[in-house]
Amino acid sequence: MPEHSKIKTTSDWKKFPAWIAGVGTEFNWQVIRANTEDEVREIWMAEHGNDGQSPDSVEVTRKEKWDGKEVTSRMWFNDGLGKFCHDCGYETWKNNGGIVDRNGFVVCEDCQEDRKIEKAKERRTA
Numbered sequence: 001m002p003e004h005s006k007i008k009t010t011s012d013w014k015k016f017p018a019w020i021a022g023v024g025t026e027f028n029w030q031v032i033r034a035n036t037e038d039e040v041r042e043i044w045m046a047e048h049g050n051d052g053q054s055p056d057s058v059e060v061t062r063k064e065k066w067d068g069k070e071v072t073s074r075m076w077f078n079d080g081l082g083k084f085c086h087d088c089g090y091e092t093w094k095n096n097g098g099i100v101d102r103n104g105f106v107v108c109e110d111c112q113e114d115r116k117i118e119k120a121k122e123r124r125t126a
Ligand SMILES: [Zn+2]
Pocket: 085, 086, 087, 088, 089, 090, 107, 108, 109, 110, 111, 112
């Protein structure tokens, strides 16, 4: 959970509007709770500013539906946002075949195939 300077207790973040912030196709997007877009940019820059990004390059989007909610991998991924595959660590998206498995892990298309093969092998050797 990204920290806001005004967030003092663990349940405080629920009072702040939810946003996502990041740069283009970089894997530096995150949920940030803050009152204004400027605050979001400030918080994001505090964490990523030394990656060579400028505040102007940070894209900020308001996420009303995530207000007061803990954002799970499933929510993030089903919203079309990218995640690292649990099995191989590569980047994957819902629109390139990625899924969230029943344990809540994001799995890319290739690894789903590998899991099927593994399962078939297990069945054969059992
Ligand atoms: Zn994978």
